[in-house]
Amino acid sequence: MKGGTVQINWHDTKPVLTVDFHPLSGTLATGGADYDIKLWLINSGEAQKEGPTASYQNSLSYHGSAVNILRFSPSGELLASGADGGELIIWKLHPTDTGQTWKVFKSLSFHRKDVLDLQWSADGAFLISGSVDNSSIIWDVNKGSVHQILDSHFHYVQGVAWDPLAKYVASLSSDRTCRIYINKPHTKAKGMEKMNYVCQHVITKAEQPTGDDSKSVKSHLFHDETLPSFFRRLAWSPDGSFLLVPAGSSKISPASQPVNTAYIFSRKDLSRPALHLPGASKPVVAVRFCPIIFSLRGSNPAAFFKLPYRLIFAVVTLNSLYIYDTESVPPIAILAGLHYAAITDITWSPDGRYLALSSQDGYCTLLEFELDELGSPISLSEEKKAMVHEKQSPVQKPEDMVIDASRSDSVAADSTKIEARKNEGKQVSPSSTITPISNKSAKRRITPMAIDP
Numbered sequence: 001m002k003g004g005t006v007q008i009n010w011h012d013t014k015p016v017l018t019v020d021f022h023p024l025s026g027t028l029a030t031g032g033a034d035y036d037i038k039l040w041l042i043n044s045g046e047a048q049k050e051g052p053t054a055s056y057q058n059s060l061s062y063h064g065s066a067v068n069i070l071r072f073s074p075s076g077e078l079l080a081s082g083a084d085g086g087e088l089i090i091w092k093l094h095p096t097d098t099g100q101t102w103k104v105f106k107s108l109s110f111h112r113k114d115v116l117d118l119q120w121s122a123d124g125a126f127l128i129s130g131s132v133d134n135s136s137i138i139w140d141v142n143k144g145s146v147h148q149i150l151d152s153h154f155h156y157v158q159g160v161a162w163d164p165l166a167k168y169v170a171s172l173s174s175d176r177t178c179r180i181y182i183n184k185p186h187t188k189a190k191g192m193e194k195m196n197y198v199c200q201h202v203i204t205k206a207e208q209p210t211g212d213d214s215k216s217v218k219s220h221l222f223h224d225e226t227l228p229s230f231f232r233r234l235a236w237s238p239d240g241s242f243l244l245v246p247a248g249s250s251k252i253s254p255a256s257q258p259v260n261t262a263y264i265f266s267r268k269d270l271s272r273p274a275l276h277l278p279g280a281s282k283p284v285v286a287v288r289f290c291p292i293i294f295s296l297r298g299s300n301p302a303a304f305f306k307l308p309y310r311l312i313f314a315v316v317t318l319n320s321l322y323i324y325d326t327e328s329v330p331p332i333a334i335l336a337g338l339h340y341a342a343i344t345d346i347t348w349s350p351d352g353r354y355l356a357l358s359s360q361d362g363y364c365t366l367l368e369f370e371l372d373e374l375g376s377p378i379s380l381s382e383e384k385k386a387m388v389h390e391k392q393s394p395v396q397k398p399e400d401m402v403i404d405a406s407r408s409d410s411v412a413a414d415s416t417k418i419e420a421r422k423n424e425g426k427q428v429s430p431s432s433t434i435t436p437i438s439n440k441s442a443k444r445r446i447t448p449m450a451i452d453p
Contacts, residue, residue: 001333001367001368001369001370001373002045002046002049002050002051002052002367002368003045003051003052003355003365003366003367003368004051004338004365004366004367005338005339005363005364005365006051006052006053006054006363006364006365006366007363008054008056010030010032010038010362010363010364011030011032011033011034011036011038011362012032012034013362014032014033014034014362015032015033015066015341015344015359015360015361015362016030016031016032016344016358016359016360016362016363016364017031017032017033017066017067017068017069017344017345017358017360018030018031018067018068018069018070018344018345018358019031019345019346019347019356019357019358019364020070020071020072020345020347021072021347021348021349021350021354021356022072022076022350023072023073023074023075023076023291023350024076024350025076026042026349026350026351026354027039027040027041027042027057028040028041028042028054028347028349028354028356029070029072029079030070030358030364031067031068031069031070031081031083032066032067032362033066033067034066035061035063035064035065035066035067035083036059036060036061036063036067037059037060037061037063037067037070037079037081038056038057038058038059038060039056039057039058039059039060039102040054040055040056040057041054041055041057042054042349042354042356042366043055044368045368046368046370051366051367051368052354052366052367052368053366054364054366058101060079060081060091060102062089062104063081063083063087063089064083064085064087065083065084065085065087065114066083066084067081067082067083068082068083068084068114068115068116068117068230068231069081069082069115069116069117069118069345070082071118071119071120072120073120073124073141074120074122074123074124075124076093077092077093077124078090078091078092078093078105078124078141079091079092079093079102080118080120080127082114082115082116082117082118082129082131083114083115084114084115085113085114086109086110086111086112086113086114086115086131086133087107087115088107088108088109088111088115088118088129088139089104089106089107089108090104090105090106090107090108090127090141090144091103091104091105092104092105106141106144107144108127108129108139108144108145108146110137110146110149111129111131111133111135111137112131112133113131113132113133114131114132114230115129115130115131116130116131116132116156116157116158116159116230116231117129117130117157117158117159117160117231117232117233118130118160119160119161119162120162121162121166122162122164122165122166123166124141125140125141125142126138126139126140126141126147126162126195127139127141128160128162128169128171129160130156130157130158130159130160130171130173131156131157132156132157134151134153134154134155134156134157134173134175135149135150135151135153135157136149136150136151136153136157136160136169136171137149137150138150138169138195138197147195148195148196148197150169150171150179150181150197150199152179152199152202153171153173153175153177153179154173154175155173155174155175155225156173156174156175156225156230157171157172157173158172158173158174158229158230158231158232158233158247159171159172159231159232159233159234159246159247160172160234161234161235161236161243162236163236163240163243164236164237164238164239164240165240166183167182167183167240168180168181168182168183168200168243168270169181169197170234170236170243170245172222172232172234172245172246172247173232174223174224174225174227174232175225176204176220176221176222176223176224177202177203177204177222178202178203178204178221178222178234178245179199179201179202179203180199180200180201180202180203180243180270180271181197181198181199181200182197182198182200183195183196183197184196184197184198200270201270201271203221203265203271203272203273204220204221204222205218205219205220205221206218206219206221206250206272206273208251208253208254217254219250219251219254219258220249221248221249221250221263221273222247222248222249223247223248223249223283227247227283227285228283228318228342229283229285229318229342229344231285231286231344231345232246232247232285232286233246233285233286233287233288233345233346234246234287235287235288235289235313236289237289237311237313238289238290238291238292238293238311239293239309239311239380240267241266241267241307241311242264242265242266242267242311243264243265243267243270244262244263244264244265244287244289244313244315245262245263245264245265245273245287246262246283246284246285246286246287246315247283247284247285248260248261248262248263248273248276248278248284249261249283250276250278259278259279259280260278260279260280260281260282260283260284260317261276261277261278261279261280261284262276262277262284262287262315263275263276263277264276264277275304277315277322277324280315280317280320280322281317281319281320282317282318282319282320283317283318284315284316284317285316285317285318285342285343285344286315286316286343286344286345286346287313287314287315287316287346288313288314288346288347288348289311289312289313289314289348290311290312290313290314290348290352290374291348291350291352292312292348292351292352292374292377293309293310293311293377293378293379293380294309294310294311294312294325294374294375294376294377294378295309295310295375295376295377295378296308296309296310296327297310297327297375299327299328300327300328300329303326303327303328303329304326304329305326305327307326309378309380310325310326310327310375311325311326312324312325312326312332312352312374312375313325314346314348314355316343316346316357317343318342318343319336319337319338319339319342319343320334320335320336320337320338321333321334321335321336321338321343321346321355321357321365322334323355325374325375335365335367338357338359338365339357339359339360339361339363339365340359340361341359341360341361342359342360343357343358343359343360344358344359344360345357345358346358352369352374352377353368353369354366354367354368354369355367355369
């Protein structure tokens, strides 16, 4: 793995608030506080044994305020972008004599305040958005209209996620709750069913034992509105087995200080976290799964996840990146000191080769993985996914809650320090160190913890 902060003029030195890779071409789209969306071609640095670089392609100019979130549709034909003031635009890719160009397709109007996050349904027919107006809205993209409003939160909705198997949607708010909605369709005339999501779980507090068997204390699971980020971007795994939720604040005991964490919810029980990833010095603000599913390495029979394949996911705090896989206990790589200001978003390329981060400091970080560095990709049909979900719970709970990092082998990461280069007198992002996880005991590293029933 090589890479680092790319010292180019991403958005006229303004904060870069969101990033996403096109699911087919691998073009990187960025949105910033300069009101623009920019498209970039990512160039491999493997031949030169250097980090990847980005080449500017063109801009999509339409928004009249900062672009907080953008996401390509699963087919790659559409691009949704949300901005301050409630702006939500759908762009469509059109063929031209010289290639292709993006044009405004629809403007979705209903949010009264800033749109902070959005996610497409797996079939690309619907979209869910979260806003500072405390609501999530499900949109019918083809009609360009509101399909359903989910308005149960009492503060900003800073993250939304759509289950790839189309059964659930989830939202995360600065009111310190995560809400899970389940689809209970209405039957319409002619036997047609209309999608209808109702709240199934409100995750807000967890009970902490006090030592007295008859007493317990409840503590909040998530940070409050003082979290110094507008984003709490949560994500489903590509197979739908897990929901990964950021902005966690967990207490091991009632008397202990809260620690920053991300929670992993099993599809088998979305009412409470199955695992959490504690120990980060700063709050977790975004998570993202690699879209590629990998074969098992067979290196760790004591892994938490009982899956016949391996998933990889990234967790970003305000200032650091942690990369995990479901077959190892500790992170397989940690990157710190990447940016001077808060990280805002994260995305994987469709082939899993690149990982991109955006930051308030006006720069983006690009990482490139070598061929097979993360493992051997496999193809998983929808039928096989369903079989996995039906036959077993994907999370195995060990008897011991705290797992020592020495129990797992890890992917060797390039530990070479990446030096930041000056950008014509402009502020330069700090140098970063890619830290491999050794096989020595590392009790202070971030290690997953099972949460007892």
